[in-house]
Amino acid sequence: MRVLLVEDEERLVASLRDGLRTAGIETVHAGTGREGLALAQTEELDLMILDIGLPDQEGFTVLRRLRATGSDLPVIILTARTSAEDTVRGLERGADDYMAKPFSLDELLARIRLRARKAPGPDDDPVLRVGRCELDPIARTLTCDGEPVALSPRELQLAHLLMAAGGDVVSRARALDEVWGAASRDNVLDVYVGYLRSRLGSEAIETVRGVGYRFVG
Structure with missing residues (x-):
């Protein structure tokens, strides 16, 4: 599994990379929203973990632009912003899940496995x-x-x-x-x-x- 991590907090990035690697998950990292959006459209990925407070633009903007391209890449928002308004805003813009910081790695792994896209086989009709x-x-x-x-x-x-x-x-x-x-x-x-x-x-x-x-x- 390959997960795109769009997060600018370096210590958290290092910790997540280690934890996900232990679980057999490869990470691709982007420190800005612009870079994350570009990687989401060019890399083979199974899921995106997206922060809201990015240095160049809000994660909500990244999510809106990603969905506008027609991408159905599963997205888990991982953020310190936990108000009901932010949660609703993220889910309505196309996020598949919304998690608050601080968080449990075990819970995040469970949600990743739940949300990650399962690619259909050559004889499968997804309709x-x-x-x-x-x-x-x-x-x-x-x-x-x-x-x-x-x-x-x-x-x-x-x-x-x-x-x-x-x-x-x-x-x-x-x-x-x-x-x-x-x-x-x-x-x-x-x-x-x-x-x-x-x-x-x-x-x-x-x-x-x-x-x-x-x-x-």
Whole structure:
């Protein structure tokens, strides 16, 4: 696995490199947002760890510009900025996870393994088809009855999780952990299921009381 570390604090960079190397993960380092964005577009990478307080531009700007290129590279924001506003801003701009400093290396490793992109094999079709809907995780698009449905990055990630379950129920705990991370608030899931239903139809997602949700399409 190759991880891009966009961080300007040298001591933290050295510590992370050692810890990730011990876990069998190779790191590529960028000390500025501009350099990080360039590497993200030219290197073969599995994931990016992104700081917000970079010397040349905010990590939020790097993330926005990265997603504007169409990249679906998983991004974990690792920052000392822990306000609810910053967390929401990072997730809405396309981050896959948000971790606060100081942090546990073991927890970071667990999140890296969870978020890192799994490359499909040559015979794998990455497109998910459930009912009348199709989701292409590479193109980051969802269509229903052949019509495109506009979704935010977080809505698309939740739809992907539900559709990939293949008709099985996705528990609330799993959805919260995989889409928003361990520190997420419980009611955020209900809010985003409501967003999806407003775009796909109220019957598209079934509520299984006391358990979670099932995608019907």
